[in-house]
Amino acid sequence: MPHICILTAAPDYFEDSSPARANYRRLLGDDISFRHWTDPGDLTHFDLVLPLLVWGYQRDCPRWFALLNQLEQQQIKIANPVSVLRWNSDKSYLLALEQADVLVVPTMISAALTVKDLEQAEQKFGTDALVIKPPISGGADGTYRLKTGESLPEDMAGKTMLIQxxxxxxAQEGEYSLFYFDGHFSHAILKRPAKGDFRVQEFLGGSEARIDCPVGVQELAVQARRAAEQMLGVETLLYARVDMLRDPDGHFRLMELELIEPSLFFEHAADGGAMFAGTVQAKLCQDA
Structure with missing residues (x-):
């Protein structure tokens, strides 16, 4: 029987992964294994490794990239592939997608963030409110909203940062997330932050609801996914979550393309995640 391993967060990570583990057991069977990504042991005997719960990898980048190198060297059967995981780890991929004519949230990169960088970004974007975040980040780690005149957070000064x-x-409408398995659309949700916040993560009070896609949303999602596949030389991504929102002019813009450890919100899928399970089984048969 094919043996699947899902990589999970470090033992001391603050967020509880047991509900997600239960969901994956329900979909993929009780015999799947879970290994902490920080100390996964020997993975060579698994038929498929999925990094779906590697929450917190951004907090130990050297160890994360060392793991990716190890997986590559040992030719571990992993999906999405190591080349995709490495590329998707750094959100500067947004600039590459923009070069491929994907409409993204306007983004600048500062190699060593200063107040002058923020002033230049305000002028370039024509705004008095910015969001800054590390290029390798997750779960809103190191993400700040700054208005004109507000102090630059000390822990971010001098660091490489994205500015948007x-x-x-x-806050007004929310963030759209679309889910694709092996290139096929599964479901979509609308995520909203808690009142007074701008971060949509559940542990920060965010909420989500299943929705039908507004006009233009799927078109942007497919364009972004296909652009990434072409860029990376991958025929089809096993799984992808595409996050976007509507800009002040009414155009949908890509916020993130989540190809490593996206929450997949199976509770909002009409089939409860059956498409995902079928995609994984098809991958196993293909590689057998």
């Missing part, structure tokens, strides 16, 4: 104009729609 704050998008009011995140």
């Amino acid at each position: 104009p704050f998008q009011p729609a995140i």
Whole structure:
């Protein structure tokens, strides 16, 4: 019987992964294994490794990239592939997608963030509110909203950071997430932050609801996914979550393309995640 391993967060990570583990057991069977990504042991005997719960990898980048190198060297059967995981770890991929004509949230990169960088970004984007975040980040780690005149957070000064104009729609309308398995659309949700916040993560008070896709949303999602596949030389991504929002002019813009450890919100899928399970089984048969 094919043996599947899902890589999970470090033992001391703050967020409880047991509900997600239960979901994956329900979909993939009780015999799947779970290994902490920080100390996964020997993975060579698994038929498929999935990094779906490697939460917190951004907190130990050297160890994360060392693991990716190890997986590559040992030719571990992993999906999405190591080349995709490495590329998707750094959110500067947004600039590459923009070069491929994907409409993304406008983004600048500062190699060593200063107040002058923020002033230049305000002028470039024509805004008095910015969002800054590390290029390798997750779970809103190191993410700040800054208005003109507010102090630069000490822990971010001098670090490599992404700078983006704050998008009011995140609080007014929400963030759209679309889910694809082996290139096929599964479901979509709308995530909203808690009142007074702009971060949509559940542990920060965010909420989500299943929705039908507005006009233009799927088109952008497919364009972004296909652009990434072409860039990376991958025929089809096993799984992808595409996050986007509406800009002040009414255009949908890509926020993130989640190809490593996206929450997949199976509770909002009409089939409860059956498409995902079928995709994994098809991958196993293909590689057998």
